[in-house]
Amino acid sequence: MAAWLLTCNPDVFDIGRFRSDGQVLDSWTIARHKADVAAGDDFAIWTTGPNAGVIAYGRFTGGTARGTVSDPEYWATDPGVRDYVPLEVTEWLDRLVPKSQLAGDPHMAGASIFTQPWAANPHRLADAQWEAIQAAIHASKGEDPNWHLAPGDEIRRVELHERYGGSSQNGISPSRTTNNILIFTAPSSGHQHGYYDTWNEDGTFHYTGEGQTGDQKMIRGNKAIHEHRETGKRLRLFEGARGTVRYLGEWVLDPEQPYSEGLAPATGGGPERKVIRFHLVPVKATITDPDVQIGRSYVAPDESVIPAPATPSAPDPDLAGRNLSTHRRLQNALAEEAQKRGFATLSPGAADPDFDIAWRDAEDRVTVCEVKSLTSANEVRQLRTGLGQVLDYHDQLSRRASAIRAVLWVEREPSDARWVDLCRRVGITLAWPGKEDDVLS
Structure with missing residues (x-):
């Protein structure tokens, strides 16, 4: 042939x-x-x-x-x-x-x-x-053998550009010497220019394009991100903009909806203008460095969600309509109870897997928790999904905490009692409102 x-x-x-x-x-x-x-x-x-x-x-x-x-x-x-x-x-x-x-x-x-x-x-x-x-x-299809940073690694930005090229001045930095586009997210400096990047409940990241005044256009760095598949470039995300930055792994544009447009103020609080928000999906962003702190101070999600029907393509049926509102109510109630009992409640940080809530006790032991709403129609699917998610979070965080346990917190007691024993056998505590002592003691 x-x-x-x-x-x-x-x-x-x-x-x-x-x-x-x-x-x-x-x-x-x-x-x-x-x-x-x-x-x-x-x-x-x-x-x-x-x-x-x-x-x-x-x-x-x-x-x-x-x-x-x-x-x-x-x-x-x-x-x-x-x-x-x-x-x-x-x-x-x-x-x-x-x-x-x-x-x-x-x-x-x-x-x-x-x-x-x-x-x-x-x-x-x-x-x-x-x-x-x-x-x-x-x-x-695999990792670039010429890339030598692992998710969680820190590096001085000047050294990063010496190794991999690109401009040290821009938030989006395409390299001419390597096969990478370096992207930097930093709320401390980005918000003054109307750059509001967001971490989403489904594990994706919305990154605001470049352009500090006027409507943002699909040119320069924005064009480089938008065409990264066509050019063969890899999107490398970093936390921080100056000095020492932390690598958050390789990401790709969502093939179904690569970007959306929104409104944000211009630099210094000027008039609103159109901005581009790129929808990024992680390729491999697991961080195992024990020196990287788990979580950030808990941020309560808004419970006032307008119900919308879930779609068959939804990555998690708990993140739409009635389920989302219930999910957030359960999560906030558990966080409030944990805080009353003296625990430090946490939301995922940029370096973490996308858990719903975690808490740390006085001895620095961490509990990571996935929250799920339950209906008679979706109970088995929700329990299966939640169990898989919390097992994954526990595994990813186990090397970054001296002691860690995992909790699957659901809306009510499952109709089939076997789920409690099943979770126990794999080291997960399954609990629901009224069982707070089982997970907060």
Whole structure:
């Protein structure tokens, strides 16, 4: 079997719009090697232009055929009758493999995509070249071997930029020398410019774009974040803006809703303007450094929630409508009781997993708690979800506390008593209103 590289000029064929419209790619036009392509051959798709690189791979499902394209609306000009090869895409990559990475690989030496980039499709790949592309695709899915910070690590910002490039002056700092976009969140300095970043109950983070006056636009750093998948750049989030900053892991834009627009005051409390809020999802942000303090002072969530129906795609059914209002009421009532008994109540800090509430006693022992509303319709699902969440929180925080225990706090006693024993067997205390002594003693 052979291997091929198929090039795509986005100015000729709008592959981005093609994909966003939900179209299925099943063929590619070719102009040479027509007698050589065959079913079972491997291929990779290479997009050209400023963001050049590999965006997908798969296999041909047949030999050369002739006909008209089935999607002329995505072409700048109607290609008419063409030769094409049928294919099946195995995977569209979440992160582009950039041209710069492959151009620096000695195994790609002599590849026609570099020596004859203008040549017609397809480009034949030698075995070593195809293996190099496969290795680069595999590497794009894991951690960058050239990145040496773990979530929770602290570093002086000047040293950070010496290692990984980017400007030391901006909150969004794309690097020209490495494959990273460095992002900094700091309420102490950001609020004066109308930057109100928010940590959300579902574990996501909303990051305000750059632009201190006037409506923010999708340019410069904002554009870099918005296009990070297309450019193959990794989003690296840091807590702090000056001096020593803390790494909070790698994040990606939410593919369903990458950003929203809101209103915020301009620098110094000026008139409101439109701001961009990027919706970031963590890739791997677990922090295990025992020197990183768990939690921050408890912040009571607003219980006055307008009910809205939960959707099948909701990541947690407890975070919508009636469930959300009940969830917050339960959580605040438990926090109030813990405070009355002398415990220091905590909300998640930037370095923590997204627990609902935690508390610390006088001997520095920490309890981490997940809160769940219960109805007859969702009881089993809520208990399963809550148990998994609190086990995960306990595991993540166990190396950062001298002693830690976990609590699953629910709206009422479960209808099936087996849940109490099940939780006990895995080291979790299951309790509900009226059982405060079981968890606050």
